[in-house]
Amino acid sequence: MIKELRKKLDARKISAEELTAEYLKRIAGLDKSLNSYVSVNPNAALAAKESQKRIDAGKAGMLTGIPVALKDILCTYDMPTTCSSKMLEGYTPPYDATVVKRLREDGAVFLGKLNMDEFAMGASTKTSYFGKTYNPYGKGCVPGGSSGGSGAAVAAELCAASLGSDTGGSIRQPAAFCGVTGHRPTYGLVSRFGGVAFASSLDQIGPLAESAEDCALVLQTIAGGDINDQTCAGKSFSAADVDEKRVKGMKIGVITELMGADVDEEVAAAVELAVKKFEALGAKVRRVSLPMLKHAVPVYYLISSAEASSNLSRFDGVRYGHRSANEGVFEEMISQNRAEGFGWEVKRRIMLGSYALCSGYYDDYYKRAVKLCGVIRAQYAEAFKDNDLLVSPTAPTTAYPYDEVPSNPAQMYLADICTVSAALAGLPSVSTPCGYSAAGMPIGLMLTGRRFDDAGVLSAAAAYERDFKCIPPALLNGGGL
Numbered sequence: 001m002i003k004e005l006r007k008k009l010d011a012r013k014i015s016a017e018e019l020t021a022e023y024l025k026r027i028a029g030l031d032k033s034l035n036s037y038v039s040v041n042p043n044a045a046l047a048a049k050e051s052q053k054r055i056d057a058g059k060a061g062m063l064t065g066i067p068v069a070l071k072d073i074l075c076t077y078d079m080p081t082t083c084s085s086k087m088l089e090g091y092t093p094p095y096d097a098t099v100v101k102r103l104r105e106d107g108a109v110f111l112g113k114l115n116m117d118e119f120a121m122g123a124s125t126k127t128s129y130f131g132k133t134y135n136p137y138g139k140g141c142v143p144g145g146s147s148g149g150s151g152a153a154v155a156a157e158l159c160a161a162s163l164g165s166d167t168g169g170s171i172r173q174p175a176a177f178c179g180v181t182g183h184r185p186t187y188g189l190v191s192r193f194g195g196v197a198f199a200s201s202l203d204q205i206g207p208l209a210e211s212a213e214d215c216a217l218v219l220q221t222i223a224g225g226d227i228n229d230q231t232c233a234g235k236s237f238s239a240a241d242v243d244e245k246r247v248k249g250m251k252i253g254v255i256t257e258l259m260g261a262d263v264d265e266e267v268a269a270a271v272e273l274a275v276k277k278f279e280a281l282g283a284k285v286r287r288v289s290l291p292m293l294k295h296a297v298p299v300y301y302l303i304s305s306a307e308a309s310s311n312l313s314r315f316d317g318v319r320y321g322h323r324s325a326n327e328g329v330f331e332e333m334i335s336q337n338r339a340e341g342f343g344w345e346v347k348r349r350i351m352l353g354s355y356a357l358c359s360g361y362y363d364d365y366y367k368r369a370v371k372l373c374g375v376i377r378a379q380y381a382e383a384f385k386d387n388d389l390l391v392s393p394t395a396p397t398t399a400y401p402y403d404e405v406p407s408n409p410a411q412m413y414l415a416d417i418c419t420v421s422a423a424l425a426g427l428p429s430v431s432t433p434c435g436y437s438a439a440g441m442p443i444g445l446m447l448t449g450r451r452f453d454d455a456g457v458l459s460a461a462a463a464y465e466r467d468f469k470c471i472p473p474a475l476l477n478g479g480g481l
Contacts, residue, residue, distance in 0.1 A: 001160055001210045002066055002217050009055055009065045016055060016065030020048035020109050023067045027111065027158050036143075036152040038072050038130045040112040041079055051107045062217050062239075064107030069159035071150050072113040073120055074100055074205070075194040079110070083196050084128035085118045087315050087322045087341030097194020098229065099163060099205050099222040106221050111159050114149030118343045119312065120170055120198045122146050123415050124405050127345040132402060135178060136473035137441055141399040144174030150208045151178035155473055161209040161218050165195055167202045168300050169394075169419025172431035175208050176394035176444020179433045179470060181461060182208040183215040186452045187426035188233035190219070191226035197311040199304035200231075202423050212432060212461035216242045219454065233452070241455035244463035248282030250388045252460075257293045258392035258418050267393045270435030270443040274464065275391060281463055288387060290379045293421050295372050300420035301349075301413055302356050302369035308346075309353030317341060348409065377425045384450045389460055392418050394431040394444030418446060428454040432461040433470055440471070 008014045024044060031037050041047070044067075051065040075081050075093040082088040096104065103110075117127040125133040125148030133148040135141040136156040143152040147164030151174030154162050164171040166184040175182025183206045190205050197203060207218035216239040225234030254275055259268055279285050317323045317337025324336040342350070356365040383390060395418055406412040422429040427448050434445035445464070449457040 002062070002214045005066055005160060006062060010060065016048040016052040016109065017045065019065065020044055020067050020111070023111055023159060030156055031158060033134065034136060034152050034156060035131050035133050036115055036149040036156065036158060037069070037112045038082065038084060038115050038149070039080055041110050043078060044109055044111055047109045051109055054107050061106040061221070063103060063221055065109060066160050067109045067111050068103065068218075069111045069114050069150070069153050069162045070100065071147050071162070071164045072116055073165050073196045074163060075196070076100055076110070076113070079113055081113070081196070083119045084116045084130055085341065085343065085346070086129045089129070089322065091320060093194075095194065098191035098226045100194065102222050114147070114153055114162060116149055117146035117345070119196070119308075119346050120146040120165055120167055121308070121345045121349055123169070123173060123412065124402070125149065126402065126405055127343050129343060135399045137179060138399055138401070138439070140401045140403070141441070142177065142402055142405065144177035144395075144399065146170040147174045147208065151175055151180055151182065154178065154180045154208050154210065161207055161214055163205060163218070163222070164208050165203055165205050166423065167198050167304055168423045169416050171206050171208060172394050172419050172429060172444070172446060173416070175431040176442065177399035179442030179473070180208055180210060181212050181215055181430065181432045181465070182206070183212070183219065183430045183454070183458065184423065184428065185219060185223065185454055186428040188231055189223050189235055189237060189452065189454060191224075191229040191232050193226055193228035199307035200311065201307060202304055204423075211465055212430060212458045213239075213242065215430070216458050235452060237454060242458045242462055244459060244466060246456065246459040247278065247463040250283040250460065251386060252278055252283045252285050252389045252391055253288030253383060253387035254285060255293070255390055255392045256287050256289050257291065262414075262417065263393055263396045264398065266437045267395070267397060267443050271391070271393050271445055274434040274445045277464060278460070286387070288383050288390060290383060290421070292372070292376050292379050296376060296421040296424060297413055297417055299369045299372045299376065300416065300424055301352070302365055303373060303424075305349040305353035306356045306366050307353065309350045309357065312346070312350055315341065373424050376421055380421070380425045380427060388449070388456060390448045392446050392448075394418055394446040398437045398439070398441035398443055422448045427451060428457050430457045430461045432465055433468065434464070436471055
């Protein structure tokens with residue numbers, strides 16, 4: 001979509017102002033039933049006008065005049081950043097996240113901020129303080145999480161592309177549930193500065209879009225070193241390196257542990273058909289076993305919750321954030337601020353993380369989890385000695401109705417079984433649609449590659465997407481842009 005819009009803008013078939021106005025009109029008409037946006041940028045029309053000046057002057061970048069939207073975890077100096085939490089309701093940061101700054105410099109037009117699970121903790125967007133986001137493909141169904149708003153907005157064509165964040169699957173799972181493409185870049189390829197931290201060793205910002213090609217165009221703009229983020233590797237990314245022809249001769253391993261009994265039959269069947277498609281494209285397919293992946297979910301939740309308990313300690317309602325009307329002495333005031341400001345899922349993970357870090361339990365839980373994380377990384381490294389890519393479902397099921405969201409936290413966390421291991425290993429991973437269930441819900445195929453081979457995973461996804469026909473959600477009624 002981005003290339004087509006770029007051509008129309010450069011050929012003056014449509015202006016940036018007209019394009020932005022069309023998207024804003026769609027948001028006003030369609031988002032009432034989706035709730036994918038928590039706020040719409042009041043300055044979008046003005047930004048589009050400035051972008052049009054650059055286009056008229058022949059100084060347009062790839063994203064100049066392209067309407068995009070941002071997950072509400074990314075700091076913006078001119079729009080509120082709330083992390084969909086009461087704790088930050090109405091808060092506007094004094095600066096832009098690095099990825100936001102780079103998009104702004106390239107002339108992208110920000111339509112607004114997108115709904116999410118509170119502080120990125122969840123897999124359904126159910127925990128948002130501002131209400132649930134609904135999946136455009138199924139009335140009453142979850143869009144995935146935590147970047148549920150980002151996935152739903154792209155699927156419903158309420159933005160040309162969006163940014164999400166992925167700690168354990170929060171870009172890829174919503175992409176799978178909403179039938180779009182979502183890319184988690186290699187850890188360190190994209191700056192995390194200005195993204196409100198959940199688990200600093202795992203968080204990564206990345207694009208969701210209509211296609212792998214579009215994801216590559218966004219990634220090209222946001223990737224690169226950043227003096228404000230010492231975890232940034234300083235590597236750049238070029239969309240020109242994404243080449244569908246690379247698939248021929250690729251060695252692709254199908255992860256047997258992620259194709260087992262826990263995976264829905266329709267999902268497994270669609271993935272197997274996708275594997276056959278890769279064989280038809282010239283790839284060499286084999287089965288690969290990574291037995292340590294059975295430990296990935298508890299390892300992920302111990303590490304991420306421990307880091308969350310530390311990162312979220314800054315939200316005390318004193319310097320910024322929710323301030324309770326029932327103030328007492330200092331400790332009581334902070335306790336009351338957090339009790340009122342944080343939702344139940346955030347509190348649960350803070351308590352789990354604090355427990356894992358407590359004296360007497362640190363060695364038994366957090367330290368062992370970190371060691372197991374190292375073993376998982378080693379198994380991936382071993383697998384990539386003989387394979388260029390690893391394939392699995394993105395999620396074990398398709399999107400389900402909100403009334404079927406597991407009430408048992410353990411069951412809810414197991415939904416991340418396919419995505420968390422790549423995050424623990426810091427690997428690039430992309431989800432692309434590979435089929436639909438009998439009920440018409442999208443099924444996601446996940447491709448994972450070696451560190452910094454983001455071009456490789458996007459090349460494979462682009463090659464697969466070439467002949468795959470996406471079915472638009474019923475919500476659109478054929479009214480695509």
